[in-house]
Amino acid sequence: KQEVTQIPAALSVPEGENLVLNCSFTDSAIYNLQWFRQDPGKGLTSLLLIQSSQREQTSGRLNASLDKSSGRSTLYIAASQPGDSATYLCAVEENFNKFYFGSGTKLNVKP
Amino acid sequence: GAGVSQSPSNKVTEKGKDVELRCDPISGHTALYWYRQRLGQGLEFLIYFQGNSAPDKSGLPSDRFSAERTGGSVSTLTIQRTQQEDSAVYLCASSLVGGSRYNSPLHFGNGTRLTVT
Numbered sequence A: 001k002q003e004v005t006q007i008p009a010a011l012s013v014p015e016g017e018n019l020v021l022n023c024s025f026t027d028s029a030i031y032n033l034q035w036f037r038q039d040p041g042k043g044l045t046s047l048l049l050i051q052s053s054q055r056e057q058t059s060g061r062l063n064a065s066l067d068k069s070s071g072r073s074t075l076y077i078a079a080s081q082p083g084d085s086a087t088y089l090c091a092v093e094e095n096f097n098k099f100y101f102g103s104g105t106k107l108n109v110k111p
Numbered sequence B: 001g002a003g004v005s006q007s008p009s010n011k012v013t014e015k016g017k018d019v020e021l022r023c024d025p026i027s028g029h030t031a032l033y034w035y036r037q038r039l040g041q042g043l044e045f046l047i048y049f050q051g052n053s054a055p056d057k058s059g060l061p062s063d064r065f066s067a068e069r070t071g072g073s074v075s076t077l078t079i080q081r082t083q084q085e086d087s088a089v090y091l092c093a094s095s096l097v098g099g100s101r102y103n104s105p106l107h108f109g110n111g112t113r114l115t116v117t
Helices: none
Strands: A004-007 A010-014 A019-025 A032-038 A044-051 A056-059 A062-067 A072-077 A086-093 A099-101 A105-110 B005-007 B010-013 B019-024 B031-037 B043-050 B065-069 B075-079 B088-095 B112-116
Touching: A004 A086, A010 A019, A019 A032, A019 A086, A019 A105, A032 A062, A032 A072, A044 A056, A044 A062, A044 A072, A072 A086, A099 B043, B005 B088, B010 B019, B019 B088, B019 B112, B031 B075, B043 B065, B043 B075, B075 B088
Parallel strands: A010 A105, B010 B112
Antiparallel strands: A004 A019, A019 A072, A032 A044, A032 A086, A056 A062, A062 A072, A086 A099, A086 A105, B005 B019, B019 B075, B031 B043, B031 B088, B065 B075, B088 B112
């Protein structure tokens, strides 16, 4: 069974720092990988979706990379802001519409 | 257009009571999922609907849990004889499954926070 792990579980950084969140998965036979953001008391918001044939995707200050063969993805956040504080989750799609989620990294960006 | 809508946003119920949670997916989205998220934990898959196909119920934790999707749109998750361990946030998501599955991100509702006392 696919297992998705996110490290670290929590991260606290001062405003302005660049940071990297990590996601690893055990079975490389995936269709795509998504990064989500979850604010307290809210649902998940999709940030980036990387197809299995792609290596990275970028949106504004966010850059996500995918190394399918090694079962790893990273989410890079440039010039972090207090508004980036949230929990970030990654999910892989394996088989048709079967998603497996990590337990998330809780990010706190201090002003 | 509107996103995924879930109701109620909060539900407090007594142990042993039945509850119904509702999800309105984005119009035109053929795939609909229910997930459970316990405090401080990741998402736990419950059930998946795709069009008119038989749902994938492999994640339902017990026979007290059931879900239906009427007319390929609105879905209801029912929990019978609720237990305290059912307390969690129940999240619904939908996606557009068209010609290119690879460009079909999941869209989530804000969830229903269920508390069983």
